[in-house]
């Protein structure tokens with residue numbers, strides 16, 4: 001016998017009727033729930049979220065509103081082919097416009113300060129390869145983002161930023177940045193205002209789809225039956241759906257104490273994007289370094305490790321901000337959902353269950369779109 005059986009009142013008042021249950025209240029789950037309400041305001045939509053807040057990647061990311069720096073896109077083109085990469089860039093760009101419309105520029109604190117890819121003295125060959133392709137990239141990516149000059153070499157800005165060991169910078173003009181916390185707080189408030197019921201602290205342990213609907217067994221011991229389910233748990237998908245083609249990957253981040261006179265502005269990609277940093281409220285946020293401990297970081301457990309902490313602090317103190325050597329204010333980590341390719345998974349896995357997961361490192365850009373597409377799929381005719 002369960003200690004905390006649902007009472008009749010609880011079951012009938014809070015958990016019925018639910019037309020669609022969304023699992024996970026990250027950017028994808030919230031965008032999906034809002035879209036469902038927009039498509040059909042009478043639809044009863046509930047979100048089951050295991051954390052007191054959404055605790056995965058959406059409240060823990062770096063807030064880059066990015067669609068691809070040159071080395072990353074060139075690597076991806078070599079692996080996935082140019083057409084697929086351009087389709088992905090188009091999706092990221094479209095997703096960013098949807099996010100800006102959904103959350104509102106002010107709420108997002110959206111700032112188009114540009115992105116920069118940095119090249120050290122050891123990366124001269126890579127830089128030359130990129131520089132040689134700028135014209136072509138501006139033609140192809142420019143037609144997606146509606147701007148002629150997307151990428152540009154801006155080495156003359158290096159002294160003003162105060163970097164050491166950096167020899168070249170390629171600026172990506174349309175790249176922007178958002179305030180991750182305010183983005184998520186706005187989405188949560190919007191969902192509540194739209195009548196979406198959000199249950200926090202309710203982790204789903206198992207789901208079983210049958211002709212009569214989906215049974216959701218929660219870790220709390222309650223079992224809830226709903227007609228349709230959208231799974232939006234990104235890096236945690238494997239714990240719910242054993243054959244989900246996703247791998248969790250932890251990413252560690254720090255934010256410094258305020259730095260007097262900080263001039264650095266924008267989003268910066270270092271070492272082919274394995275490290276990233278930006279300005280926020282007169283501080284620097286810096287993260288990444290997962291490649292330094294690949295196996296250890298393939299985990300859905302939160303936490304920080306000495307090897308990555310010291311790599312991030314060293315980068316901060318020797319390359320990014322060598323004159324100030326700022327102190328660390330806060331450390332945290334978040335969990336990404338990765339796969340063999342960078343495309344997200346949006347698919348029906350059984351008659352009444354759709355998944356919208358595996359957003360790689362670009363969920364700010366594509367999260368809204370991935371949630372909305374999942375929402376449309378769950379309302380479509382079933383298999």
Ligand SMILES: Cc1cc2nc3c(=O)[nH]c(=O)nc-3n(C[C@H](O)[C@H](O)[C@H](O)COP(=O)(O)OP(=O)(O)OC[C@H]3O[C@@H](n4cnc5c(N)ncnc54)[C@H](O)[C@@H]3O)c2cc1C
Nearest residue numbers: 024026027028055056057058061062064204334362363364
């Ligand atoms: C450190 C870091 C930096 C990043 N930086 C950027 C960036 O600058 N730009 C960018 O575009 N992207 C970035 N990303 C990626 C981006 O944050 C993600 O792609 C995006 O937030 C994924 O959103 P989501 O809703 O799919 O998943 P999540 O935000 O992870 O949401 C999934 C939710 O599901 C919940 N959940 C999990 N399992 C269960 C369960 N069994 N029952 C109930 N609830 C469950 C979790 O608690 C979580 O709240 C970064 C990610 C990290 C970790």
